[in-house]
Amino acid sequence: MSKKQQKLVNPSCRHVLMGFKCYDLREGGVKQKLAQRRLNMVEGNVNSYAPCLNNQKRLSAMREMDQLIAAIAQVTADQETDKVERKEVAAAKAKERKKKQAEKAAAETKEER
Incomplete structure (x- = not known):
């Protein structure tokens, strides 16, 4: 198992906290359909996390x-x-x-x- 894989499998406390905050930003998870996410994965992620960076x-x-x-x-x-x-x-x-x-x-x- 590579170090990158270990980092993905074993996240730090900071990663978990950031994940919870980003999850809260999207109000309970993803609202888009799965097919739309596959087609627009990069922009979908950028758009869903943008309020995190724009909200003071x-x-x-x-x-x-x-x-x-x-x-x-x-x-x-x-x-x-x-x-x-x-x-x-x-x-x-x-x-x-x-x-x-x-x-x-x-x-x-x-x-x-």
Whole structure:
């Protein structure tokens, strides 16, 4: 399966939200007949989504949604960065602890001799 196919099969939250908004624009789905859609698919899609771009209220709602998605992505990226940093610090501490234990064990064996 190609990456393009995976993207189509597994849409992101943003794609789903945009789809719902565009579905709402058309007031409950497509009203045209199937044959007309086949003949005029490109123009039909452009015409059905044009109110989304022409209506200032909907355009601002989409802009707000994009800003929200960007903010959530930033927070998620910051959390991932913090998580990686914490893992690195924990690994360094564990390595230092093992080193100290090895030194302590070596010192104890020298004292026993």
